Amino acid sequence: MKQQVADRMQGISAFYVMELLQRAKQLEREGRDIIHMEIGEPDFQTPQAVIDAGRALLKTGEVKYTAAAGMPELRSSIADYYQQQYGVTVDPRRVFVTPGATGAFLLAFGISLNPGEQVMMSDPCYPCNDNFVRLFNGHTHFVNVDASTQYQLSADLIAKNWYLASKGVLIASPSNPTGTLINREDFHKAITQVHQLGGCFYSDEIYHGLIYDQPAVSALVFSDEAFVINSFSKFFGMTGWRVGWLVVPDAFVEAAEKLAQNIFISTPTHSQYAALASFTPENMAELERRRIEFKARRDFLYENLLRLGFKIACKPEGAFYIYADCSAFTDNSFEFARALLEQEGVAVTPGRDFGLYLADQHIRFAYTASIDRMSAALTRLERFLCR
Amino acid sequence: MKQQVADRMQGISAFYVMELLQRAKQLEREGRDIIHMEIGEPDFQTPQAVIDAGRALLKTGEVKYTAAAGMPELRSSIADYYQQQYGVTVDPRRVFVTPGATGAFLLAFGISLNPGEQVMMSDPCYPCNDNFVRLFNGHTHFVNVDASTQYQLSADLIAKNWYLASKGVLIASPSNPTGTLINREDFHKAITQVHQLGGCFYSDEIYHGLIYDQPAVSALVFSDEAFVINSFSKFFGMTGWRVGWLVVPDAFVEAAEKLAQNIFISTPTHSQYAALASFTPENMAELERRRIEFKARRDFLYENLLRLGFKIACKPEGAFYIYADCSAFTDNSFEFARALLEQEGVAVTPGRDFGLYLADQHIRFAYTASIDRMSAALTRLERFLCR
Numbered sequence: 001m002k003q004q005v006a007d008r009m010q011g012i013s014a015f016y017v018m019e020l021l022q023r024a025k026q027l028e029r030e031g032r033d034i035i036h037m038e039i040g041e042p043d044f045q046t047p048q049a050v051i052d053a054g055r056a057l058l059k060t061g062e063v064k065y066t067a068a069a070g071m072p073e074l075r076s077s078i079a080d081y082y083q084q085q086y087g088v089t090v091d092p093r094r095v096f097v098t099p100g101a102t103g104a105f106l107l108a109f110g111i112s113l114n115p116g117e118q119v120m121m122s123d124p125c126y127p128c129n130d131n132f133v134r135l136f137n138g139h140t141h142f143v144n145v146d147a148s149t150q151y152q153l154s155a156d157l158i159a160k161n162w163y164l165a166s167k168g169v170l171i172a173s174p175s176n177p178t179g180t181l182i183n184r185e186d187f188h189k190a191i192t193q194v195h196q197l198g199g200c201f202y203s204d205e206i207y208h209g210l211i212y213d214q215p216a217v218s219a220l221v222f223s224d225e226a227f228v229i230n231s232f233s234k235f236f237g238m239t240g241w242r243v244g245w246l247v248v249p250d251a252f253v254e255a256a257e258k259l260a261q262n263i264f265i266s267t268p269t270h271s272q273y274a275a276l277a278s279f280t281p282e283n284m285a286e287l288e289r290r291r292i293e294f295k296a297r298r299d300f301l302y303e304n305l306l307r308l309g310f311k312i313a314c315k316p317e318g319a320f321y322i323y324a325d326c327s328a329f330t331d332n333s334f335e336f337a338r339a340l341l342e343q344e345g346v347a348v349t350p351g352r353d354f355g356l357y358l359a360d361q362h363i364r365f366a367y368t369a370s371i372d373r374m375s376a377a378l379t380r381l382e383r384f385l386c387r
Numbered sequence: 388m389k390q391q392v393a394d395r396m397q398g399i400s401a402f403y404v405m406e407l408l409q410r411a412k413q414l415e416r417e418g419r420d421i422i423h424m425e426i427g428e429p430d431f432q433t434p435q436a437v438i439d440a441g442r443a444l445l446k447t448g449e450v451k452y453t454a455a456a457g458m459p460e461l462r463s464s465i466a467d468y469y470q471q472q473y474g475v476t477v478d479p480r481r482v483f484v485t486p487g488a489t490g491a492f493l494l495a496f497g498i499s500l501n502p503g504e505q506v507m508m509s510d511p512c513y514p515c516n517d518n519f520v521r522l523f524n525g526h527t528h529f530v531n532v533d534a535s536t537q538y539q540l541s542a543d544l545i546a547k548n549w550y551l552a553s554k555g556v557l558i559a560s561p562s563n564p565t566g567t568l569i570n571r572e573d574f575h576k577a578i579t580q581v582h583q584l585g586g587c588f589y590s591d592e593i594y595h596g597l598i599y600d601q602p603a604v605s606a607l608v609f610s611d612e613a614f615v616i617n618s619f620s621k622f623f624g625m626t627g628w629r630v631g632w633l634v635v636p637d638a639f640v641e642a643a644e645k646l647a648q649n650i651f652i653s654t655p656t657h658s659q660y661a662a663l664a665s666f667t668p669e670n671m672a673e674l675e676r677r678r679i680e681f682k683a684r685r686d687f688l689y690e691n692l693l694r695l696g697f698k699i700a701c702k703p704e705g706a707f708y709i710y711a712d713c714s715a716f717t718d719n720s721f722e723f724a725r726a727l728l729e730q731e732g733v734a735v736t737p738g739r740d741f742g743l744y745l746a747d748q749h750i751r752f753a754y755t756a757s758i759d760r761m762s763a764a765l766t767r768l769e770r771f772l773c774r
Contacts (some may be wrong), residue, residue: 006501041451059438100651127649252392255392262489288536
């Protein structure tokens with residue numbers, strides 16, 4: 001009997017947090033008040049200017065396919081954005097609009113990764129990244145990271161862990177789950193190291209913009225040969241719209257064009273029009289107000305988690321996550337998260353969703369809820385810890 | 388230097404029609420009037436009720452992620468649709484909402500196809516299908532088909548062409564590019580044959596609804612073990628919205644759930660809400676009016692192409708394509724298409740986009756333009772042929 005699930009699916013696991021999320025929804029249906037700090041989706045709505053642009057396009061009724069690589073105006077606007085934010089010139093030909101960052105990862109690995117090749121990533125890291133590699137029958141080589149490198153891969157770690165089968169290296173800065181950045185100098189060294197080894201450098205920049213201390217730097221500042229994944233979901237507040245982008249090296253433009261035609265046809269048209277409205281000064285000012293609010297949330301949650309006895313080895317500088325060491329309370333963070341949900345109605349994500357390294361001693365808190373809601377969550381958490 | 392394009396991309400080609408399309412757009416910029424009969428996108432706008440539903444959702448501002456498998460209401464509505472249209476009961480758990488039919492193909496092959504395995508398809512067929520298989524490092528085994536089987540694979544052809552490496556069989560009915568249906572009895576036999584061989588049956592039903600003579604039948608009528616790909620793009624008039632679906636066998640539900648979480652996160656939220664408005668009696672009545680218009684277009688184009696000397700071995704019964712034998716005029720349909728565009732401003736798709744078998748002797752005409760526009764196109768075509 002050949003009608004069986006593909007082998008790759010044995011290695012692709014569901015997110016553990018999904019089990020908790022389903023339980024949280026069940027509890028909500030039963031009337032319980034659940035405070036959500038588990039999902040990477042802010043409570044903010046999409047900015048009004050963006051919504052208005054989407055509605056205006058729908059009003060025309062002309063929701064037709066766009067070019068596979070995206071609307072030319074949007075590709076140009078994204079290229080301009082690199083000039084404004086990072087002082088880098090990017091040819092719009094290298095910018096591919098995709099259905100979210102997930103589409104960007106599909107495209108990046110689809111055009112570059114052969115079966116059996118390895119991609120190096122940090123442990124902990126975002127669980128989908130490994131699964132994209134598995135989708136194309138590649139392998140992920142996880143390298144344990146800790147506070148000594150801000151939970152990031154370094155040139156040194158890359159060199160030590162490079163194998164014959166290594167194809168490239170993925171760095172996410174800010175990182176999910178740790179919220180940490182790789183600093184400018186280390187980033188430059190890491191990219192240079194990868195290129196010296198002849199590998200592909202994949203830069204996950206989907207939390208750029210949501211950065212609270214040092215400025216972020218794009219991989220494109222150091223190299224035209226990097227693959228850069230970004231999205232309108234997080235900083236731009238467009239999660240459900242599903243629009244992101246991929247910047248590819250020149251040598252991959254033709255392949256990206258061909259593959260995008262086949263696997264996307266195009267990115268949702270109304271979402272592209274809406275995204276195009278993101279770059280106005282008014283909307284950027286609104287996003288800056290939100291960034292300041294996120295920063296206040298980060299500081300509030302960070303200080304309170306420390307006060308309660310969690311250890312946080314690196315103060316997170318970006319995204320909207322704190323990866324907290326809960327070993328003072330438990331050696332099983334999944335059970336901790338489950339009990340916290342059942343007893344106090346606070347939903348968080350257990351470390352095992354992000355890898356194996358010290359996963360049972362960590363919990364990811366998302367500060368996607370308001371300070372009022374987080375304040376209530378912290379009261380409940382404190383009660384939970386005192387039991 | 389390892390930073391090179393993945394091997395699979397050597398076998399994934401751009402659509403030849405893209406070259407013509409770019410040229411057509413250039414000519415339009417120069418002021419030429421181009422009649423488009425090359426692209427699989429009707430001139431109709433999205434139905435008003437669907438647009439209104441999309442706008443209403445946007446007005447709330449709540450464009451958040453949905454469940455990875457799709458909104459429960461939409462999955463249920465799609466399941467109900469199978470009951471209404473085909474009298475088949477489908478558990479909504481088996482229905483996965485995807486970013487267009489392309490997303491459905493990604494999901495179907497991602498969860499079922501191992502590298503090196505073969506999928507059998509007809510030649511001619513839609514070019515993306517082969518490329519999805521290549522994406523996962525599988526191989527497509529093309530089987531030449533002709534009018535003797537309505538350009539469809541048959542149980543007999545399947546049995547004769549089944550190999551050790553065969554994983555499954557894809558049948559598209561109505562077919563793109565031929566517009567032909569597999570009849571009910573042959574469909575049943577083909578599915579039974581594939582299951583007897585232990586293979587996966589992939590049923591591309593994206594043109595269901597756009598059927599003008601005999602009623603269409605879903606693979607689900609004959610088997611709960613078929614993978615069924617469908618979409619809101621064509622019949623429902625929602626091309627640019629990017630929303631489709633996949634029905635999977637029970638044994639693949641868990642794998643589909645896991646993979647959808649990873650490669651989609653979710654399908655665009657506003658598109659899902661809008662799609663949900665498709666199934667009202669009022670909207671279905673609007674779609675029926677459009678179907679009748681398409682039927683009139685089919686008859687008009689079919690008769691006129693025959694009059695001009697094209698041969699059409701099987702009268703197309705569905706979709707919005709006519710695959711016409713142009714061997715009376717040329718033995719190079721690509722050059723024919725190029726000259727027709729340059730000299731007369733009529734854009735059509737050359738056969739080579741759909742395979743190798745007699746490809747140079749065929750042209751695909753899409754009747755996605757109004758009868759008035761097609762009438763003008765036929766006048767130009769007649770002039771072109773008389774030169």
